Amino acid sequence: MGAVNPAAVITDEWLRARTKPVGDCLVWQLSAAHGTQPTTKIGGRKGPMVLVRRVLWQRKHGQSMPRHVLAGVSCGTPLCVHEDHIVAIDRKELPDPAPEPPLNPQLLHAIGEADEPNEVLAARIRSTEAGVAALRLASAWRAPIHHHAVGA
Numbered sequence: 774m775g776a777v778n779p780a781a782v783i784t785d786e787w788l789r790a791r792t793k794p795v796g797d798c799l800v801w802q803l804s805a806a807h808g809t810q811p812t813t814k815i816g817g818r819k820g821p822m823v824l825v826r827r828v829l830w831q832r833k834h835g836q837s838m839p840r841h842v843l844a845g846v847s848c849g850t851p852l853c854v855h856e857d858h859i860v861a862i863d864r865k866e867l868p869d870p871a872p873e874p875p876l877n878p879q880l881l882h883a884i885g886e887a888d889e890p891n892e893v894l895a896a897r898i899r900s901t902e903a904g905v906a907a908l909r910l911a912s913a914w915r916a917p918i919h920h921h922a923v924g925a
């Protein structure tokens with residue numbers, strides 16, 4: 774059905790072309806959600822956006838990274854995507870849970886327009902998947918309201 778398996782696309786060779794070795798680390802050279810979570814489109818420009826670390830973790834462990842954990846790195850190198858450095862961080866162990874972003878028209882518009890999965894959008898706007906889902910709902914409710922002038 775044309776679905777692309779990210780783990781099949783992100784090969785060692787693919788990674789080498791998009792990273793720079795720094796010490797033991799492989800530093801991602803392309804875009805990153807919020808400057809911290811390496812992201813890429815899979816299967817061309819129209820393809821889905823994925824979080825590179827999550828895909829690599831999945832490739833190494835043979836299972837999807839659980840939804841309640843975040844993909845971090847043990848080395849502390851920003852944008853490192855070395856598969857041996859990628860660790861699952863339980864959100865509950867984070868010192869400060871990400872606050873829900875305030876609702877504002879720009880944010881709602883951005884969420885309404887975005888075609889990224891919730892987890893990618895959440896990383897970009899520093900929210901949680903549940904937060905993004907709630908915002909998407911709010912944005913959908915507000916989208917197409919047409920006012921008709923009454924008695925004008």
Ligand SMILES: [Zn+2]
Nearest residue numbers: 798848853858
């Ligand atoms: Zn590293």
